[in-house]
Each structure stands twice: as C-alpha cells, then as structure tokens.
Amino acid sequence: MTNSVEKIKIFCDNCGKLVAVVTFYPEGENKSNSLPTLKVSDISGWICNSIIPHSNGKKSLLHIAKLLKERKFRELSYDYFGFVCYKCDKAYCVNCWKDITPIWDGNFYDYTLATCPAGHESMIDD
Numbered sequence: 334m335t336n337s338v339e340k341i342k343i344f345c346d347n348c349g350k351l352v353a354v355v356t357f358y359p360e361g362e363n364k365s366n367s368l369p370t371l372k373v374s375d376i377s378g379w380i381c382n383s384i385i386p387h388s389n390g391k392k393s394l395l396h397i398a399k400l401l402k403e404r405k406f407r408e409l410s411y412d413y414f415g416f417v418c419y420k421c422d423k424a425y426c427v428n429c430w431k432d433i434t435p436i437w438d439g440n441f442y443d444y445t446l447a448t449c450p451a452g453h454e455s456m457i458d459d
C-alpha cells in the first residue's frame with residue numbers, strides 16, 4: 334500500500350495522446366482535504382474533472398488507482414471516467430471521440446453523448 338502522492342497517466346488507446354492524469358493523495362497530502370482523495374484531471378478540460386472523495390473509502394481509492402494502472406477500465410465507476418468507452422474497455426482522448434452531442438433537459442444541461450472510434454455510443458460527461 335502506497336502512502337505517497339501518486340500520479341497515473343492515462344493515454345488514448347487510439348492515438349496515444351495523454352487523456353487524463355489521475356492523482357492519488359494519501360491522508361494529509363491534499364491541502365484542500367485532509368482525507369485521502371483521487372483527483373481526475375482531464376487534459377482537454379471538459380470530458381471529466383472530478384475529485385473522488387474519501388467517502389468511497391481509502392481502500393477503494395487505492396483499488397481504483399490500481400485498476401487505472403492496469404487499464405481495467407470496465408471495472409471503474411461510470412461517473413468519474415468519461416474518457417472510457419466501457420464497451421471497448423479503452424480510453425480515448427477528446428479528438429478521438431466523434432459526434433459529441435450535449436443533451437439538454439429543457440434549459441438544463443443533462444449529459445453528453447459521443448461515439449468512440451469503434452462506433453459505440455457512450456456517455457462521456459454526466
């Protein structure tokens with residue numbers, strides 16, 4: 334079990350570009366939150382930027398970090414990783430997703446659909 338800050342880089346399965354950096358902060362290392370957190374920073378800045386809170390449990394945060402390193406994307410929670418096509422079990426950068434379509438519920442933004450390079454429609458932002 335690691336107790337230091339760890340950065341996991343996710344590269345696009347289609348073109349090789351950097352898609353996102355996921356940082357694991359152990360307890361006391363994240364200035365804005367004393368509890369362990371996982372921060373997901375999407376390079377393009379729009380598919381997915383989220384903090385996965387400690388409420389998921391430190392063990393599960395480390396488990397998520399492990400799954401990311403092993404690129405076992407299908408086992409990740411849906412909401413936090415919009416760059417993943419769960420049908421392919423692969424990660425794609427913003428340039429490789431096609432037909433990016435924001436879906437509105439009246440005046441309110443709801444979610445964004447896109448098509449992966451293999452032709453699967455997927456929710457890339459929620």
Ligand SMILES: [Zn+2]
Binds near residue numbers: 418420449450451453
């Ligand atoms: Zn796909």
Ligand SMILES: [Zn+2]
Binds near residue numbers: 345349350426428
């Ligand atoms: Zn790409």
